[in-house]
Amino acid sequence: MTLIVVAEDDPGTLKLLTVVLEKKGHDVVAVSDGASAWENVQQLRPDVIVSDIDMPGLSGLELLERVRAHPACALTPFIFLTSLQERRDMRHGMSLGADDYIAKPFRARELAEAVMAQVNKNNMRAQSQxxxxxxxxxxxxxxxxxxxxxxxxxxxxxxxxEQWPGGGAARQANHHEQATVLSAGLVNHALWTNTLSAQDMAQLLKRFYDSCGDTVFLFGAHSLQFLGDGVVAVFADGTDAPTTSPHGLRAAKAALALRKAVSGLNSFVQTLAPGHGLESVDLSVALHGGPVAMMRLDGLLGGAAQSVPVGETVMDAVALQKHAQYPGRTGITVSAPVLRSITGAVHPVRRYLLALPHRVDPMDVCLVEPLP
Incomplete structure (x- = not known):
């Protein structure tokens, strides 16, 4: 059973944290200040620490510094609770070695998933040793x-x-309560369009589509749609999945494989316009999780039936892929829910809040890389 030390000076919030975590089967030691939390961490060696930032006496940031400096506790997963006013402190907290943070007011499910992600990371670390x-x-x-x-x-x-991705009994489900949406697009598409002929661009896109289709299908994508210079794939759990791996992990593996597959197009691009100094082929990829509806389009213009993913989750994933920040490089950007589902399988590089044109609230996202 997982032992969690929770530090929060607000009695109501502390009670809510305790109830939520105990209902999930965890043992909880609840304290109202940082000094008491530090004493319990040293004595009990908990599996996870959940702490507020602003507490009397020893603050959450000071507690984290002590935990990371203690040889026996240094690797203990640490999750911060933060209010909007404390967001500016989070960059410092993450630089000190915090593993995750949850904004107040939090949802019970978000807290449970964040803790479970750290428990899973602990388990993976133990297994690797x-x-x-x-x-x-x-x-x-x-x-x-x-x-x-x-x-x-x-x-x-x-x-x-079955003329995939349309039709087929395995692809007629009209709704997924939880799925991971992968959105990927060619980074330098506009530059190539100005240099290459329409026929050459068609060849490049065909090879790109072929690489994407084979790759996401191998990792059990439920559906795949081509959108100009990009693709959208939906990963969900079900009987047609190739393995029992969770859909988030399969989507992350597909994203990493996609970038490798697309990098193989570089030599082909140079043959299309030798001497023009075209940019290297690279891919921006984003992953976002949530409910996804599948809208069935029956034979538009005499073609095969298609199952098209729709909904807010899909819109968020496409916007995230187009607007994510890749300073000096491209990469894979994931939303916070997806990051928690694949904790231990990737290396977080930079976490930040991203404003998207269609959303009122910014999205909590993280740039990730494969583990070495």
Missing amino acids: DMHVQSALSGALQAQARELSDMYEERMARALN
Whole structure:
């Protein structure tokens, strides 16, 4: 059972934190100040620490500094609770080694998911330190790779027969309570359009679409739509998924694989216009999670039926991909819910609040990279 130390000086908030976490099966030690929290951390060695920033005596930031400096507690996951006025302190908190933060007022589900993500990261760290587990994992991955290869061929044949992504019994679900949406787009599309002929651009986009289709299909995408210079794929749990891996993790793996696949187009781009110094092919990718509805379009203009993902989650994912900040590079940007679902599988690079044109509130996002 997971032991969590919770530090919060507001009695009502402290009671709410305790109730939510205990209902999820965790053992909770609740304290109202940083000094008491530090004493309990040293004595009990909790699995996770949840702390307010502004507390009497020892602040949350000072508590985090002590935890990270203590040899036996340095790796303990630390989650901050922050109000809007304290957001400016979060950059300092993250630089000190905080693992996550939750804005007040928080939702019970958000708190539970944030804590569970850190528990899972602890479990992954423990497993990676066990050489016997590593050996078994290596064998399992090899077996999984063979299984994925066989299932890929089977699923690809079935998809062609059903004119994927339209039609097919496995793709007629009209709503996913929780799914991960992947939005990806070519970064330098506008520059190439000014240099390449329409025929050359069509060849480039066809190769791009082929690479994307094969890759996301391998990781069990439920649907795939092509949008000009980009694609939108939906990952959901279900009987047609290639493995039992959660949809968020499969989407993250697909995103990493997409960037590698698209980088292979560089030599092809240079052959289309040699000597023009075209920019390298690169991809911006975004992941966002939430409910997704599938709208079925039956044979528009005599074509095959299509299942099109719609809803706020899809709009947010596409906007996130187009407006995310990639200082000096491209990368993969994920929303906070997706980050929590894949904690331990990627390396967070930069977390920030992103204003999107269609949203009133900014989105909590993070630029991530694959683990070394």
